[in-house]
Amino acid sequence: xxxxxxxxxxxxxxxxxxxxxxxxxxxxxxxxxxxxxxxxxxxxxxxxxxxxxxxxxxxxxxxxxxxxxxxxxxxxxxxxxxxxxxxxxxxxxxxxxxxxxxxxxxxxxxxxxxxxxxxxxxxxxxxxxxxxxxxxxxxxxxxxxxxxxxxxxxxxxxxxxxxxxxxxxxxxxxxxxxxxxxxxxxxxxxxxxxxxxxxxxxxxxxxxxxxxxxxxxxxxxxxxxxxxxxxxxxxxxxxxxxxxxxxxxxxxxxxxxxxxxxxxxxxxxxxxxxxxxxxxxxxxxxxxxxxxxxxxxxxxxxxxxxxxxxxxxxxxxxxxxxxxxxxxxxxxxxxxxxxxxxxxxxxxxxxxxxxxxxxxxxxxxxxxxxxxxxxxxxxxxxxxxxxxxxxxxxxxxxxxxxxxxxxxxxxxxxxxxxxxxxxxxxxxxxxxxxxxxxxxxxxxxxxxxxxxxxxxxxxxxxxxxxxxxxxxxxxxxxxxxxxxxxxxxxxxxxxxxxxxxxxxxxxxxxxxxxxxxxxxxxxxxxxxxxxxxxxxxxxxxxxxxxxxxxxxxxxxxxxxxxxxxxxxxxxxxxxxxxxxxxxxxxxxxxxxxxxxxxxxxxxxxxxxxxxxxxxxxxxxxxxxxxxxxxxxxxxxxxxxxxxxxxxxxxxxxxxxxxxxxxxxxxxxxxxxxxxxxxxxxxxxxxxxxxxxxxxxxxxxxxxxxxxxxxxxxxxxxxxxxxxxxxxxxxxxxxxxxxxxxxxxxxxxxxxxxxxxxxxxxxxxxxxxxxxxxxxxxxxxxxxxxxxxxxxxxxxxxxxxxxxxxxxxxxxxxxxxxxxxxxxxxxxxxxxxxxxxxxxxxxxxxxxxxxxxxxxxxxxxxxxxxxxxxxxxxxxxxxxxxxxxxxxxxxxxxxxxxxxxxxxxxxxxxxxxxxxxxxxxxxxxxxxxxxx
Numbered sequence: 061x062x063x064x065x066x067x068x069x070x071x072x073x074x075x076x077x078x079x080x081x082x083x084x085x086x087x088x089x090x091x092x093x094x095x096x097x098x099x100x101x102x103x104x105x106x107x108x109x110x111x112x113x114x115x116x117x118x119x120x121x122x123x124x125x126x127x128x129x130x131x132x133x134x135x136x137x138x139x140x141x142x143x144x145x146x147x148x149x150x151x152x153x154x155x156x157x158x159x160x161x162x163x164x165x166x167x168x169x170x171x172x173x174x175x176x177x178x179x180x181x182x183x184x185x186x187x188x189x190x191x192x193x194x195x196x197x198x199x200x201x202x203x204x205x206x207x208x209x210x211x212x213x214x215x216x217x218x219x220x221x222x223x224x225x226x227x228x229x230x231x232x233x234x235x236x237x238x239x240x241x242x243x244x245x246x247x248x249x250x251x252x253x254x255x256x257x258x259x260x261x262x263x264x265x266x267x268x269x270x271x272x273x274x275x276x277x278x279x280x281x282x283x284x285x286x287x288x289x290x291x292x293x294x295x296x297x298x299x300x301x302x303x304x305x306x307x308x309x310x311x312x313x314x315x316x317x318x319x320x321x322x323x324x325x326x327x328x329x330x331x332x333x334x335x336x337x338x339x340x341x342x343x344x345x346x347x348x349x350x351x352x353x354x355x356x357x358x359x360x361x362x363x364x365x366x367x368x369x370x371x372x373x374x375x376x377x378x379x380x381x382x383x384x385x386x387x388x389x390x391x392x393x394x395x396x397x398x399x400x401x402x403x404x405x406x407x408x409x410x411x412x413x414x415x416x417x418x419x420x421x422x423x424x425x426x427x428x429x430x431x432x433x434x435x436x437x438x439x440x441x442x443x444x445x446x447x448x449x450x451x452x453x454x455x456x457x458x459x460x461x462x463x464x465x466x467x468x469x470x471x472x473x474x475x476x477x478x479x480x481x482x483x484x485x486x487x488x489x490x491x492x493x494x495x496x497x498x499x500x501x502x503x504x505x506x507x508x509x510x511x512x513x514x515x516x517x518x519x520x521x522x523x524x525x526x527x528x529x530x531x532x533x534x535x536x537x538x539x540x541x542x543x544x545x546x547x548x549x550x551x552x553x554x555x556x557x558x559x560x561x562x563x564x565x566x567x568x569x570x571x572x573x574x575x576x577x578x579x580x581x582x583x584x585x586x587x588x589x590x591x592x593x594x595x596x597x598x599x600x601x602x603x604x605x606x607x608x609x610x611x612x613x614x615x616x617x618x619x620x621x622x623x624x625x626x627x628x629x630x631x632x633x634x635x636x637x638x639x640x641x642x643x644x645x646x647x648x649x650x651x652x653x654x655x656x657x658x659x660x661x662x663x664x665x666x667x668x669x670x671x672x673x674x675x676x677x678x679x680x681x682x683x684x685x686x687x688x689x690x691x692x693x694x695x696x697x698x699x700x701x702x703x704x705x706x707x708x709x710x711x712x713x714x715x716x717x718x719x720x721x722x723x724x725x726x727x728x729x730x731x732x733x734x735x736x737x738x739x740x741x742x743x744x745x746x747x748x749x750x751x752x753x754x755x756x757x758x759x760x761x762x763x764x765x766x767x768x769x770x771x772x773x774x775x776x777x778x779x780x781x782x783x784x785x786x787x788x789x790x791x792x793x794x795x796x797x798x799x800x801x802x803x804x805x806x807x808x809x810x811x812x813x814x815x816x817x818x819x820x821x822x823x824x825x826x827x828x829x830x831x832x833x834x835x836x837x838x839x840x841x842x843x844x845x846x847x848x849x850x851x852x853x854x855x856x857x858x859x860x861x862x863x864x865x866x867x868x869x870x871x872x873x874x875x876x877x878x879x880x881x882x883x884x885x886x887x888x889x890x891x892x893x894x895x896x897x898x899x900x901x902x903x904x905x906x907x908x909x910x911x912x913x914x915x916x917x918x919x920x921x922x923x924x925x926x927x928x929x930x931x932x933x934x935x936x937x938x939x940x941x942x943x944x945x946x947x948x949x950x951x952x953x954x955x956x957x958x959x960x961x962x963x964x965x966x967x968x969x970x971x972x973x974x975x976x977x978x979x980x981x982x983x984x985x986x987x988x989x990x991x
Contacts, residue, residue, distance in 0.1 A: 184204045371408070377404050752782075848894075
């Protein structure tokens with residue numbers, strides 16, 4: 061039988077047989093074996109300065125073993141006791157201590173190494189509250205030592221926050237943020253000993269959106285990219301949601317940062333919402349925006365033909381585009397017109413060119429650029445330019461055409477014109493007013509201007525007046541010129557000359573002649589003189605040159621200066637007529653009766669109008685008394701000696717004839733006076749006294765009116781009084797008082813004038829309807845003696861109209877003030893005043909608040925067009941007519957409001973309503989835009 065045993069420790073082992081009790085001993089030896097098999101030991105507990113550390117180097121087989129101790133490689137002690145080998149070490153300094161224990165026996169050497177760190181002090185670090193910090197919370201970090209006098213630092217991520225020499229350091233955060241997140245380290249240091257403690261502080265909080273738009277702009281058919289970024293701990297989930305009225309919601313989600321991307325196929329207002337969420341809360345932000353499109357035109361190419369000199373517009377106005385224009389650029393034949401920048405409408409004056417000129421308008425907004433091209437072809441319309449000399453522009457009454465030229469008497473005038481066209485070729489002809497062609501140009505007469513237009517010239521001399529017409533073949537273009545004759549004197553008359561005419565053979569008459577010419581108006585001659593003028597004779601006839609001639613004759617038989625004046629001209633002729641002597645105050649051969657009293661002196665006057673070369677002779681009863689050649693005072697003074705009748709005459713002689721004048725003197729021996737009391741002019745209905753007084757008694761007296769005796773007194777009275785109690789206009793007239801005795805009779809007369817207060821005979825009715833802006837004429841007639849002065853005044857206005865002729869006033873004018881207007885007629889003379897009012901009600905034509913209205917209506921909405929009037933004083937409407945463009949809408953007649961459902965076919969249409977009443981009509985225009 062065989063028995064085996066495996067041993068791992070030295071010692072005495074015995075093998076015993078049970079039946080025989082035999083045994084066999086085994087001694088197992090080895091080098092020193094430590095009780096703890098791990099030869100490399102590190103103390104896990106903290107070892108502090110000034111403490112004792114026990115190191116155990118107990119071996120299992122201590123027999124004949126020697127224990128040696130080494131500290132940091134230097135021998136410390138030798139211990140050979142076979143008991144429990146232990147070493148007590150005092151920690152006097154901070155740092156790393158390495159102890160080696162060596163066990164030596166005859167079988168070998170075994171080592172055990174001890175290493176530990178000696179810290180100077182114990183150090184603790186505390187977080188209050190001891191958990192994850194929520195953003196915005198307060199927290200406390202505290203470092204604690206047990207010994208004073210050491211330098212303690214508190215750091216965060218390597219940055220010193222607090223530093224002190226006390227046993228405790230507190231770091232307080234009142235309101236935490238993500239900046240306070242990190243690793244906090246407390247360092248206690250003294251000499252070469254340093255002690256560290258660290259705590260990781262986690263700061264978490266609700267999300268915060270840090271990057272999101274405030275406003276976005278998108279363009280249709282383009283990609284819209286919008287991002288949103290949010291911070292938070294833990295990392296938030298970010299969602300972007302799009303909201304649009306006519307589109308379903310669309311969203312995208314990601315962590316911390318999300319990107320919304322969409323291909324836009326709509327326009328209008330839109331909004332994006334960013335939502336960030338973690339376990340601590342939610343953050344939301346909305347970004348509003350607009351989706352638009354590039355500018356668009358109705359048409360991108362415009363072909364236009366314009367006339368030379370015509371002002372035309374290049375309109376670069378878009379019809380669609382949801383964003384304001386950023387820039388507008390213009391190009392002429394691909395050359396940029398920088399001076400036209402930022403202008404949507406350009407007004408140009410067309411210049412003639414053979415090739416078409418094209419302009420480009422480039423508009424740009426936030427979504428893109430659009431170009432519109434204008435092709436312009438310039439033509440020169442066929443026109444005729446009159447180039448005749450001496451064209452008249454200041455006789456509109458004589459000139460019936462747009463061009464007139466004066467043909468002087470007996471001369472020739474040149475008629476000339478220029479015709480100009482492009483692209484046509486002008487063939488020019490001249491016609492008279494009888495539609496007879498006089499002359500024409502030919503194709504070879506056409507030349508070219510520098511500008512490229514075709515030009516032709518035509519000239520012709522004319523000796524007759526009349527209307528001529530320049531015409532162009534193949535086109536309806538014509539221009540008239542009229543040859544006229546301005547009013548002038550013609551032979552034998554001489555303008556502005558003086559002619560001397562002598563009346564011979566005892567005042568025989570003479571004929572003065574003036575000849576004048578004009579065209580197309582008839583010449584008109586007026587005669588004037590410093591003496592009376594008879595009616596002249598006039599003869600009108602047509603001359604060989606087509607002008608109208610006038611022969612005017614005036615028969616004169618009175619000495620004086622006569623003037624022949626040609627109207628509408630400054631020409632005149634003067635005739636100086638001389639004759640036999642003529643008295644100044646009365647005609648020749650007339651008798652003058654004079655009444656005078658006995659013993660008085662009378663003066664006889666024979667002053668002449670034409671005293672040159674005249675001699676005056678005086679006769680008493682046909683007997684020559686004396687001759688007086690002093691022409692400055694041709695008078696005769698005579699003292700009367702007896703009562704009765706005396707006759708004197710004067711005779712004037714000059715080389716052209718003789719004139720006589722006779723004076724009959726009634727000589728009386730008493731003075732008589734006739735007077736009226738209170739006055740010679742009285743008002744109708746008054747009482748009047750007519751009194752006649754003679755100087756002496758013994759005369760018989762009577763009153764006569766129109767040779768009828770109306771009052772008589774007996775002989776011996778010196779006065780006679782006629783009383784009229786109630787004076788009427790029939791009492792007006794001449795009253796004569798006659799006193800007589802023997803052969804002497806004396807007379808005295810007085811004229812009684814009866815005046816009547818004014819009375820308005822004819823004026824407008826009390827109420828009259830009048831239309832504003834129409835001419836108003838009011839006539840007021842009044843009677844009275846003396847004829848009254850008539851005035852029409854508008855109530856409430858300072859101005860008035862006074863009649864030129866007594867008893868009549870006429871008001872003419874426009875009354876623009878709507879409503880009631882009062883016109884007062886006032887007739888006034890020195891006997892009184894009369895007044896009458898005329899009420900005029902003024903109405904106006906239909907009126908609107910504004911005559912043009914631009915309307916924007918959505919498709920499918922109701923369109924209402926209202927043609928309502930504005931203001932008061934409107935007559936009833938008689939008719940309402942609607943037009944769509946220029947086509948009358950009969951189904952809307954007499955309707956002031958029309959409506960229908962808007963469609964895109966109504967876009968850019970124009971409607972008009974015409975409202976009419978008795979005072980006129982008014983039109984209101986509507987421009988409709990359908991979106």
